[in-house]
Amino acid sequence: MKKKILIFLSLLAFFSLTLAGCGNDQKSVAQEANTADTWSSIKKRGRVIIGLDDTFVPMGFREKNGKLVGYDIDLAKAVFKQYGIKADFQPIDWNMKETELRNRTIDLIWNGYTITPAREKQLLFSRPYMANRQVLVTKTNENITSFAGMKGKTLGTQTSSSGASLLDEHPKMLKDYIKGKNPVLYDSFNNALMDLNDNRIQGLLIDSVYAGYYISKEKDPSSYRVTRGGFDGEDFAAGMRKGDKTLKRKIDAGLQELTNTGELQRINKKWFGNSDNSLIRPEKK
Structure with missing residues (x-):
């Protein structure tokens, strides 16, 4: 029994030292990032x-x-x-x-x-x-002319984008209107735009520079509506x-x-x- 206890204590000490080393490594990486001029x-x-x-x-x-x-x-x-x-x-x-x-x-x-x-x-x-801003892109036939027009509808945006951050920071502006009060998150805007065209989502919060470029390349640009809403520029x-x-x-x-x-x-x-x-x-x- 004593032998088992000693083995257990040895393993516990080993893992504690390992975790401490990992913590120190992480601190070292963060410190270098803040001080090293490369x-x-x-x-x-x-x-x-x-x-x-x-x-x-x-x-x-x-x-x-x-x-x-x-x-x-x-x-x-x-x-x-x-x-x-x-x-x-x-x-x-x-x-x-x-x-x-x-x-x-x-x-x-x-x-x-x-x-x-x-x-x-x-x-x-x-x-x-x-200069850029976050805009709401919808299909014209949805007749959505404001952020409030997304009430009960599904919104998409890109994971970890500035648009996703703004939704969380100012929920009363758009997030509280949408279905489930949470957007569908995409790895890329390309996939989000395909879902918008297929009506799997009814709105997309997206950078204005992307939206303008994308819509200008479409066969029928008039089939899209861009709503600026109230988010500040960036x-x-x-x-x-x-x-x-x-x-x-x-x-x-x-x-x-x-x-x-x-x-x-x-x-x-x-x-x-x-x-x-x-x-x-x-x-x-």
């Missing part, structure tokens, strides 16, 4: 790894041939080209984006990434480069670890230079036509 490492290897959701049209998505394209793809490449650095893009689970960044499997999140107070507590953001920016202050300065300066040369306006026109959502303006001389 610009010199990025510069030395000549490439920066950018995490993205590769279904987010038109910011970053795959064409039918598998090629990765999009507004943010062009923008990030143009910024880092100024420093002789190649931008590599790594598709990630959007629900795990901050964890991927903290664990240094990626260097940046750059994919229509919205600045929020909660995210600012964890991350460092570049200067904002594009800004897109690149997100990085808090320790990467040099990386932030380089991105900010690169964005400004693209504006000064007219390259940013060219990229805007390529993806959004004459509409200009850019928040960056040429510096006053």
Whole structure:
């Protein structure tokens, strides 16, 4: 019996030490993310790894041939080209984006990434480069002209998106109206839009830049209605670890230079036509 007790106590001590070690490792990873400036490492290897959701049209998505394209793809490449650095893009689970960044499997999140107070507590953001807002997309034949028109109807949105966060933060604006007071969550907006077209959901809370691009490519754009509702606008920016202050300065300066040369306006026109959502303006001389 004594032998069994000793074995049990030994195992208990082993697992306690193991768990303590794991806790220390996690603290070490978080501390490094908040203090380490990795610009010199990025510069030395000549490439920066950018995490993205590769279904987010038109910011970053795959064409039918598998090629990765999009507004943010062009923008990030143009910024880092100024420093002789190649931008590599790594598709990630959007629900795990901050964890991927903290664990240094990626260097940046750059994919229509919205600045929020909660995210600012964890991350460092570049200067904002594009204005966006969450809008409700419905089919015109549903005759839904306001958020209140979704009463008793099914709403979809993307998991861990800024839209999902806004629903929870301001439930009286839309969440309290919808069926079950909870949305259907999707891994990608592509799947959500297919369900909207098939009437499995009657509304979709989605980024205005995505909605505008998607609807403009449809055979009958008039079959969709976009309702702005009451959610505040939001800004897109690149997100990085808090320790990467040099990386932030380089991105900010690169964005400004693209504006000064007219390259940013060219990229805007390529993806959004004459509409200009850019928040960056040429510096006053």
